[in-house]
Amino acid sequence: MSNPMASRRQRAVDDGERRLIGPPAATTTSGDPLDQDASTPGFVYVLAFFSALGGFLFGYDTGVVSGAMLLLKKEMNLNALWQELLVSSTVGAAALSALSGGFLNGWLGRRICILMSSFIFSIGGIILSVAPDKVVLLVGRITVGLGIGIASMTVPVYIAEVSPSHLRGQLVTINTLFITGGQFIASLVDGAFSYLSHDGWRYMLGLSVVPALLQFVGFFFLPESPRWLLQKGRSEEARQVLSRIRGGLTVNEEYDAIRTSIEEEEREAGGGGLVILRILSQGPTRRALIVGCGLQMFQQLSGINTVMYYSATILQMAGVRDDKQAIWLAAATSATNFVFTLVGVWLVERVGRRKLTLGSLLGTGLSLTLLAVGFLLSALNSPPVTLHPVDAQNSTCRQYGSCEFCMLDPTCGFCYRENGTKVYDSSCVPANQAATDHAAWGRCSNQTEATDSPIWAYNYCPTSYSWIVLVGLIFYLAFFAPGMGPMPWTVNSEIYPLWARSTGNACSAGVNWIFNVLVSLTFLHVAEFLTYYGAFFLYTGLVVLGLLFVQGCLPETQGLQLEDIENLFTGQLCSCGASTHSGNRHIHYIRVKGNNRLLSDSDASDVD
C-alpha cells in the first residue's frame, strides 16, 4: 500500500549515520550544495530571539508570583484561598487560552498571535502594577495567563517553521531556555524588591511590561511563517519570506517541498471538517497527538513545578531560617534549572531528542528516589513532641507525637529550641492561618530576632538528613532541565503535519497547563495523605511510566524536514516500523533504539 501522506524527501539513518535521499534542502544561486553551517543566516537567530521573548514572559510571570505573594499577603491581608486563587488563576487561564490558541493560530497566523500575546502581556503587567485591590489583581493575573497560554503554543511552532532543519531542535529549545531564564530573572527581581517595605510587589509584577513591549515592537517588523502563508495561498509572499529568512539563497527546493506537502494534505483531507476530528480520525496524526500530549503530561507528572515550589521548604529543612536568605537560595534553584537547560540546547542536535529525553527521565527518576529516601530518613528520625501546652481551642495539633505528623497537618506547626543538632522543648501548636510564619498563640506566636527564642517550623521538620534532599534536588534539576524540560515543547513543534500543527500544539500545551494545575494544586494534599516521601515515591512511579511511554512511542525527529516527520507516525503507535516514498522509491525503515535504520530502498513498482 502506498503511504497517502508521503512527502518528497526522506532521510534515512543507517547505523546512526544519516543518508540523504534526494537533493539537499537548499542550494546556492550557483547551484553548489550548501555547507549547512555556512548556510545559516543570522536573521533566523533574530527571529528566534524575538519569539522566545514569549517564553521569557511565560517563565517570568509563572516564577515571579511566589516572591510577590510574600509581600502581597501582608499588604493586602490575603487569606490562603486568595493566595491560591492568584497563583492558579494564571495557570488555569493559560490552559484555556492555549487550547483556543490552535484556532487563532490557524485563522490569524503565528505572527498575529505572537503580537496578540505580547499585547495581552503588556496590558496584564500594567493592570498588576497599578492594582488597588485583590479583585483587580485577580483580573491582572488572569489577563497575564491568557497571554502565556497563547505564547506557549505559538512560539515553538513559529520557531520550528522558520528554522532550517539542522538547527530546528536547538532553536526551539532556546525557547525553553528563555522560559527557565524568565523564572531565574523573576527570582532575582523577587530578591531585589523584597527589601522594599512597601509596594515592592508592584515592581515585581509590573516589570514584565518591558520584554512584552520589546517583543511587540520587534514583531511589527518580523515576517509571518512562510509555511502558514503558503497554506493560506499567499505563495508569492511565502517565497519572499522564505528567501529572506534563508539569507537570499535560492529556496526552490524547500518551497516546493512545503507546497507539495500542503497540496497532498489538501487532496487527502478535502479541506473540510473540524481539525481536531480530522486529527483523531487519521492514524498518523492521532498517534502524533498521543505522543505529543503524553510527553507534556509526563513532563508535569514528573513534578517539576512542585520541586521548584518546594525548594524553599527543602532549603528550610537544610537549616536556612532567614526569609531573605531563603529567597536568594530559591534563586539559586532556578539558576540551576536555567543553566542545565543550556546543556539541553547544546545536546539536542548532538544526541537527538529521543536519547536526551530517555536519559533525562532516567536521571529524574533516580533523583526523585533520592529525594524520597531523604524525606523517608527525615521522617523515621523525626523529633518527638516533648511539651504539651494547654490548648484552649482544643485543636487537632495536640494529638501529634512527632514533628513529622505535626507538619503534615496544614493547620499546625512545630515549635522547638535547638542546641547544635539536638532538638528540645518541642511542641505542636496551631499555626496562625492568616500568616503561617508564626503560631496562633504561645511562645512561637511573636517573631523575635533573639538567638535564644524558640524556632517555628511550618511545613518542615528539623533534620540532619536534609543534605540528601538537597543533593536530590540538585540532581533532579540537572537531569530534568536538559531533557524533560524542553523536549516536550520541541518535539510537539515538529511532529504534526502543517494542517494539524496549530491544533496539535494547542492540545498538547493545554494538557501541559492542565497537569501543571493538577500537580501543583494537589501536592500538599498528596503529601498530607502519603507523607512527603510517599509523594516523591509516587512521582518516581509516574516517571517510570513516562520512561516506558517514551521508550515505546517517541521516534527520533532530529535532522528530518518538517514535511517528512509525519511519516514516522504511519506505523502502529509505539511499534517500530514505517515507510515512506521518495520520488518513485519506496523506502522502509525501522526504528532501532530510536534511530531510523534503513531496511530497504526499492523501486516503488516492486512494492506497491
Ligand SMILES: O[C@H]1[C@H](O)[C@@H](O)[C@H](O)[C@@H](O)[C@H]1O
Ligand atoms: O518546560 C518548562 C520548564 O521546565 C519550566 O521550568 C517549568 O516550570 C514548566 O512547567 C515547563 O513547561
